Amino acid sequence: MNYKKMQEINEYTIYAINNTVLDKLYIGCANTDKYCLGNRKADHLYKLRNNTHPNSDLQKDYNQYGEESFNICIPLEIVNKTKKEAMTDERFYMSILQTKGNNGYNRIYPGYKLKEETREKIRKSNSGENNHRYWEGKNRPDFSGKNHPCFNRTGSLNPMHGMSGSLSPTAKPTQCLQDNCCNKKIYGTRKECAEAHDITEQAVGYHTSGKAANPKFEFVENN
Secondary structure, rough: HHHHHHOEEEEEEEEEEEEEEEEEEEEEEEEEEOHHHHHHHHHHHHHHHOOOOOOOHHHHHHHHHHHHEEEEHHHEEEEEOOOHHHHHHHHHHHHHOOOEHHOOOOOOOOOOOOOOEEEEEEHHHOHHHHHHHHHHHOOOOOOHEEEOOOOOOOOOOOOOOOOOOOEEHHHOEEEOOOOOOOOOEEEHHHHHHHOOOOOOOHHHHHOOOOOOOOOOOOOOOOO
């Protein structure tokens, strides 16, 4: 990817494709300085109509439910930023709208091309007993309590703590930094903060990680 082009300021449109039957979304980003959103819509429709869309899940549902069940390229936000910043906004919308996994059509974050050996590792890690479909109609082993593979390891097995017993970031007090929101209230955990703002924990984590240009939340260290 050309570094110089990544630093150029352009107009980008964050858009969505909505399956109105399943209420599933795909989030994308288009450089609307060079190509209007209509061109991106036409490209998606051409591939879907010809059964050649690279997103297999989107293509499958299009084939099953028909074009009338989809709203293509709904504009969500228009930004004037570098490509890198626009991609960050795109990932933020994916997190907020939960468009990865079974809830949507996004599979990997944009801007990342996996090497073939990495793809092979992913395929192996999702094959056999590791694949959730493997256990359909079968008795899944009990991994609770002493049967848990980590049972004999030292340290806490509480998911809110690391193996050393130190407090996980998800359990740290989290403060909202927005003036016109909740008077900069401090919440007991990241989860509480996410629930209060009706967003995902991952969305809060994006801001507390320092990746956001204008963070809306931050961790508060205990004295």
